[in-house]
Amino acid sequence: MKNLKYIILVFFAMCNYTNAQTTPISDSGFQWSVRAGYDMPSFKNNTPYIDYKAGPEFGTSLDYYWSWFGIGFDFDYINNGTKSTYPTANLFSSSGVPLTSFTIQEDKITRMFYGIGPNYRYLSPSKKFQTEFNTRIGLSTIKGGKVAVYETTTVPNQLLNFHAGYDLKSSLAAKAQLRFTYMFSQAFGVHAGAYYIKHFDGTELLDSTTGISTGYQKFTNSTATNNFNSLNGTFEKRSEPCNCDVSSIGVFAGVTLKLNSKPKEEECCTTCPIYALAVTARDKFTNELLANTDIAVKNLNGEVIKTGTTNSFGVVVFNDMLPNDYVIEGELYDVNMEGSTTSIGEFKPKETLQKEIIYGDRNFIITGRAFECNTTTPISGINVVLENKDLAVKKSTMTDVQGNFVLQLPATGTYQLYGRKDNYFSQIETVNGSDYNRDKNLFVKLEMCAEKVDCGKGLGLKNILFDLDKYEIKGSAKIELNRLVRFMLDNPSVKVEVGSHTDCRSSHAYNETLSQNRANASVDYVVSQGIDRSRITGKGYGETRLLNRCADGVDCSEAEHAINRRTEMKVICPE
Structure with missing residues (x-):
């Protein structure tokens, strides 16, 4: 039903985006539509070596509208393909005989739906554009879909993969449909949209010959050096038909004809x-x-x-x-x-x-987006915070499903922009209203990113730099360590390890001691900012975890050595 929720949300968003939220001028009468589309099915019937393919959809609708409300009838014909994915290449019998001859049956599945239900629409004042949300309840048929794979090399018609298919004549079904229509004239237009169909009865057939609904021969997977599969003599089967979930989503386009419609404004006299x-x-x-x-x-x-x-x-x-x-x-x-x-x-x-x-407000408006760092993946539901501790100003908002957020930025003052969400390590951006000219710009477009934190996975802390053979925390490093402090404050249950790494130069013992001192210095700073010491540990790895070829005896440039001199943080996995 998740797809149905998305269709409903899109419908109301489209209605609210257009002009005024008032009762639109509407016309009553019949409306007939024909369409062709592309259907993407979901047969959750536990058949691991059978795929169900997208296919064509053809349909028609007859609707009657009084104004924004109406009733309609839908008919849909859907054809989906089946595909056996059972591995027949390099397949051997349990005794080691190669299997090379197979018989494969892959029957298509046809579905027909008949339904009736209410319509809801928004009609633009010009009547050129129409947004409709249709709901239907009715009956459907589901036929076909038999898949059978036999091998004929060693045992005549030995069954390898099988599903009996369907033969349902009156399955209860429901449909939700979102449709957008543009009318070229009062009578003729085109439309496009999307739908979701749910069949409440998805019972499989029980094959009279085999006595099963579905099954397949198990095999032993190939090894890394021998690319073959061998049958192990076990046939995994299900003898009881499954009433499993059957549904699909689809998109379509078509033409619309309005029959004997009469716009309400024509009912008014010409002098109104x-x-x-x-x-x-x-x-x-x-x-x-x-x-x-x-x-x-x-x-x-x-x-x-x-x-x-x-x-x-x-x-x-x-x-x-x-x-x-x-x-x-x-x-x-x-x-x-x-x-x-x-x-x-x-x-x-x-x-x-x-x-x-x-x-007339002198403040700016930040219109931004939140992404996962180094990707284009938006982060929804992250709490974006704009804060100036000196001025005791703090504003926050949540991102939408596309990662968008809006915040007011005061015209003066320096602010920190960061995100708060469980298991996300946010960058901290500095924003100063004085860098912008309010007489030229109202909107400030910004992007912020956060890294997804998985326990045990190291995340690099940038600019944690130390002087040669030193381990005192420099001012530039405090900015990045403050980001770690913010993450631990926002995730009070996590424990963190700070790991320090060196390059290969100097002895192993010296590098281990130096890296441990640097890790301890980072931990001491984080603890000084209010984090309980029991939640953070420091580990010096020395030169034991190089990221490139620059080990002892290898001639490397300074830039290559610099890659290995790094500080990382990782969340300690719960025991």
Whole structure:
């Protein structure tokens, strides 16, 4: 059902992104759609050597809408392939005879779905764009899918891999579908979308000949030096049919025809006055148009009449307005804006009244993303913190599923930006509002990264440098060790080892002692910052864990030796 949740979230996101959140102008009537698509199945029937392939989907829908709500009927035909993945190359019998002759049967699976259920849609004021969310409950058929692999070299028709397939005639099923439609005219348009189908009865066949539903011959895996598999004489089978999960997701595109639809505005007489209000959000200092600004139109009693969010051009349009005195308020990322007002006499029939609201805050807005370091993988749900300890200022927010976050950056002062999430070791970025010009920029785009911490895996601490033959902590090293302190404060249950490494120069005993002293110095600093000594240990590895070829007697450059002189931290795995 995870995919169904994603479809619902996308539907509501698309509805909220467009103009105003008011009841749209709608038309009632029948709508007929035909489509073709690509279906990706999931047959969780415990058949380790059988794959089920994506295949074509064809369908049709007949819907009737009263306004934003309707009812519809769907029919879908789906064809998925099967593929045996049982290894037949370099296969030997248990007595060592090579098996070279096989008979393979791979039947396709066909599914048909018939369902009925409610529709929900958002229709743009122009009626060109339509977003629909359809839910269906009904019956389905599932047929085919038999897979059989026989070898005929030693034993005639010895069964190696088998699944009996399906023959279901009335399986209860449900479907959720998200569809986006663009109408070229009142009657004809195109659409695209995605769906999720769940079959609640996925019972397999019991094969009358073999007496099993599925099974396969076990074999002994090949070794590193001998690339072959040998049958061990055991046939793993399941004699009871499994009512296993059957579902699929898919994408599609097609055409839509609207039948005998009648737009509501045509029901009004030609002399009916039409009023509209357009609100533009703009920055006071840069004159920049502001998208994603929340707008509310209130009457003089403070009651909310309309709400909406500005589009990428910084504009939201409210249709079907009644001429009146209104107060227009705006908010961008929790900061209130300088509003505006309307009077009843400003509204003109068949014209759109233009108003502006202004963002006058002198602070910057950080729009950033959080990634796993050295990758493009976003980190969702990480708590991003902006902090200035001297000014006792601390702000935080959580990233969304794409790793995006938004924070207010004061125009002056130096701040640290870092992330907090279990098992993540965050970089600490320094941000100074004085480095930017508020008269030229409102938004500051930043990226921050954090490393995924796995116990026992070493993570390099940068700039932990020592003078030759010394082990005193330098100022540049404290910045990186403070990052380790922050990680341990955010993860109070973890224990950490700080490991120090040297290059191969000097004796083994000297390097071991020097590296242990350096590791101890790093530990002492972390403890001095408030970390309990029982949670952190230091280990000097000397030259025992070189990262390159530069061992004793090997001629290496200074840069190659520098690679081995490093300090690492790793989380100690629980016993």
